[in-house]
Amino acid sequence: MPDDEFLSRLRRFNTDYFPQYQARFKDLVEQGQRPSTLFIGCSDSRLVPYLLTGAGPGDLFLVRNVGAFVPPYDGMLNKKPEAGGHGQEREPHWVGLHGTAAAIEYAVLTLKVEHIIVCGHSHCGGIRALYDEQPEEAPNLRAWLELGREAALPVQLSSEALRRTEERSVVLQLERLMDYPMVRARVERGEISLHGWHYVIEAGEVHVFDVKSGSFVPASKAEHSGNGPYLAHPEDGGGPAERQR
Incomplete structure (x- = not known):
């Protein structure tokens, strides 16, 4: 331009x-400002939060980064890939402080938002990058992508694998949010609802994550916008991410 x-x-x-x-x-x-919603979305230029939500000035507190990732609350990435999974197993390691984590704390503690949306999307370059080698000249990108590594599948990349990984990543970020004490406490008290979205660009429709079924449902057919409370269900042996594997 x-x-x-x-x-x-x-x-x-x-x-x-x-x-x-x-x-x-x-x-x-x-x-x-008194936004009711924290929107964590991918930096992709095709994702336009105000168009998706119909929001106006002051409605959304926006955080955007590659892949719509949520850093761990304590700065330690300590989940290992499953046996036979994509990537090498690693010991817990420090991933540093991130602006996204600071924004989450500010949105919850100072702005007192009532909703947190994690919005991934189709054809996501950040998720695709989980399956490719990144240049040595991009150490920050290489480190950042580790935050999505757990969502990658032990398969050759295909359009179906990419879609599944994009959805799995959204659920992974919701789980990370629940590791933030101030988020978990407010979710359990019913003061905050978490929403997991996957925006299908070519269809112009958002698929929302349904906690009970552990699946993404087109908004045109969904009964809710993906709101929780986001809690694990002991009877099925784990939280929603387990059902996404």
């Missing part, structure tokens, strides 16, 4: 868009 086009768009925002929402922006400045 030419630089001048950016300037034209900035001017159009000021002259065309802003006047329609000026009162709303004034309120958000004077009263502060």
